[in-house]
Amino acid sequence: MELSRRDFLKIGAAAAGAIGVTGGTALVTRAHRVDRSEWAGHRVGAVTRVPSMCQACSTACGVIGTLKDGRLISITGNPEDPNSRGSVCAKGIAGPSILYDAARIYYPLKRTGKRGEGKWKRITWEQAYEEISQRLRAIRESGHPEELAFLQGRNRSTDIISRFLNAYGTPSHFNHRALCSLNRRAAMLATVGDSDWDLGDYENSDYVLNFGCNFAEAHQGHIPTVIRIMAGREQRGTKIVTFEARLSNSAAVSDEWCCVKPGTDGLIALAMGHVICSERLWNKAWLDTWSNYSAEDIGKHLESYTPELAEQESGVPAATIRRIAREFASRAPRCTTISNRGSHAHWNGFYNDRAIILLNAIVGNMGEVGGFNWFPFESWDKKQLPEPKPVPPRPSARSVIADAKDWPLANAWKGKAMRVGEIVFLWLKEKRQKINALMSYNVDPVWSWPDKNLVAEVLSDEALVPFHVCLDVMYSDTAHLADIVLPWTTWMERWDIDSRPPAHLIDYVGLRQPLVKPLGESKDIREIFPEIARRIGGGMESYFPWKTVEEYFEEYYKPVPGGFAYMREHGVWQDPSKKPNYRPFAKKLNAKELEGSTTDPTTGIIHKGEDPDTHEPIAIGIIIEGEAVRGFNTPTRKLDIYSKFISDKGNAAGRDINPLPIYAPIPDHHRKLDGDHLIMISFKWNVHNAHRTMQSKWLSEIVHSNPAWIHPETAKRFGLEEGDWAEVTSYRPKDALVPHGDGSEMGRMRLPVHITEGVHPLVLAISHNNGRQHGGRVAAGKPPTAGVEGLGASPDPDVDSNLWWSREMSTAQNSLIPIYPDPRSGQQAYHDTLVTIRKV
């Protein structure tokens, strides 16, 4: 007999009484205690405003969080930030939608099924700490600390992560630099000697020549760069000319867009140099003074790089190249280039960016107001604000994958190890190095790494990766292949000391501080790593003597007038005595700096002291025109147009690296093909960044699908019309210098096409920020599952459940992209993949 609901209820109530759940474990209590944590901030009426720093991308703009009743209601820019000047992009503004994302990971999870099966249980932090520290302690005590590998994406907590890994003793610290800006940095280090990236003085410039930099959407210094370029244009009428294979939003806001074949930017720069040198529009005096290669020698080197050759290779008319070259030179020194992944994420990208730097040198705009500039360090002044002691030494163990010796420039510069991230999983598969544990942090290589299917294959294999801990804000395709997932805080819930290369050429320091308490049981790495270190013991704990994160930052910010309290109040500090870093090479050395120095009579290089590791003398400057000056931070203390250093590094590794900036045609783009091949490039949108934004309803509503852009003439050739579906087949390069470069088929994908004249006829352009499988319904763009069908049903387009775009196509381009490093540096050639297409 089936019981009535009433009868059933009675039985249930009797059982409840017998079970006896008492008030001792009550979820709500009568003790009326409202937790009013005292966050730093200004009370304005009913709201509190707290300064901090964004990390929706890596630009780290100063922001102000506005809170009402303890809830974050908006993000705006912090006007006190000298780099971002109160501007913030859509990704930052969308912060609340990421903070309060219902699909976030709020608790530590441990898998209960097979790896990748998707079965989990919630565990406590105590359980997580114990399991992780036991595994890591065993590896460390085995004498092979390098068998702990740490893979990070955008890391703005560099101090604490290096502290942990160095204290542990592992050099297996991998990042995504080779998938991002390696070639740009390598070109700067080889030629100028300083890094990070170049910082054109755009707002004081009359002419900005852009080689493939999507500054309005995707530059690493996005907001500080674009606000200055636009300020220059509004206030000075700066002319902006963009060379790019696709009509990006940056190309669209330029005065001219020259559509180029991918990988030919460097040749165009060399051809412009050819015009400027041959027409004597150069700054010969500057070159002969500051360059290690004379003006005449440069002119000779450029003789063969004619505009006609550039036209033949790039598709840009020779007359246009000549005109722009003359315009550029005529505005010197108030002219500058800007470049980024469009020029350097190629097989020949290192040479391309060397050529672009050379173009600046030829017109003598280097370090000038309105010219091509740079900064000696990539964050705050670490001599002024040093890391609190004790600081662990660098590991003595070696890691084959971290060393990546096949690519001689990846780790060539001391203190600037850049790694070759895209080969990590391939080399694990090939068993070039054993690992016993992997920690992945703020990275989703199963989705964002080239040959993503290989990454998934390796992470699924417990023989290759015996233990995988994933730390992230949201569940990702990579978390899906972890053993333990730790819930990381969003940037709105954590602490960091941070700053970026200053577009205004004066260093500064910022504070990222919690706008709200961490939601659920999420924790930051600054809490997790010290705790794991203490549990591993063996001396590691001695490097984490601070009881709280606040205590650590009290010490860190001591040199700032007003200290930590000032930082919490303002979010940023800049030393008012510092001046913009114009013409750093011409800075005279003072008597104190010269005290105890020696000067090489042949080269004029001034040395003082010796390197504690190599015991070689340390160069601090050079004699120029009888004056002791800093010079460039290169081996010759001049602008290294001719770099013996890179050539020697190449020779040592058996790789030919030309000491001069040259054009090296991409072999795969020049081999004999059947005529149906296109070059597939990748691009980013202004509302997305890596794997961290697609879960935002506010952002994904704007960009959520990625059809393939194709030129009308090309589309006609393949019989394609707008919205038609095409099958794209990609190929590994046929190139002995590329791992597995056998020209074989790489992958296939079906997607609709978007026909536009805003793309080169030889190009198929697909955006990168799509095609996630995990991370919640919004991230994956999925309709409600059967289980929740009807929940939240509403005609209101603003409700979470209403993903009106859920039927639109969104694909992960990285299943088509092979591992494709620049043979010299290891930079992933994201824009060189050959594909064929057919209508389906």
Place this chain on the structure above:
Amino acid sequence: MPFTLDAAARRDLYLLIARLFREEVDAPLYRRLLATQSAALRWIEPAIAELPEERALEELETEYCRLFIGPNPVCPPFASVARGEALLGGRARTVIDELLALHGLTVAAHARIASPDHVAVVFAVLAELSDRDAANDCLRRFVLPWVPRWLSVLEHGAERVLFRTLAHIAAALIEEEQAQ
């Protein structure tokens, strides 16, 4: 119509429901659930009960995670999500905050819930409300707009008897409250 349950029984039942929604079943609770089940009221199916206790608990923990924690939970246990708000703990949280304040209640600091608009809080509050008008007000303002529908989804989405029974009892109790 007289209420089916006396005040103590009603409170016990609400507390049990709140407890089962709040977090995973632990060993003592598992044993008591086994001890109190009957032919008419089944908490644990034989396939689970036959497993060693540790394995049985892990099966229930995995199901709890699949249903309520995620990744991508079948039944996110939050009013804000169920009501289609774009942000966790949005307008729905304001309502529950007001309710808690009205009755001088606060969510325990140790609670493993990401936001106070969690379904367990709803039942825990109802357990505290012996006053009929207060209970009715709570039902009208916070429970009826989303909980019955959510329980229906849970009952259909659950793969373990424990959560189907839980959904069934909770729905019956709300029905009973409405009938008063």
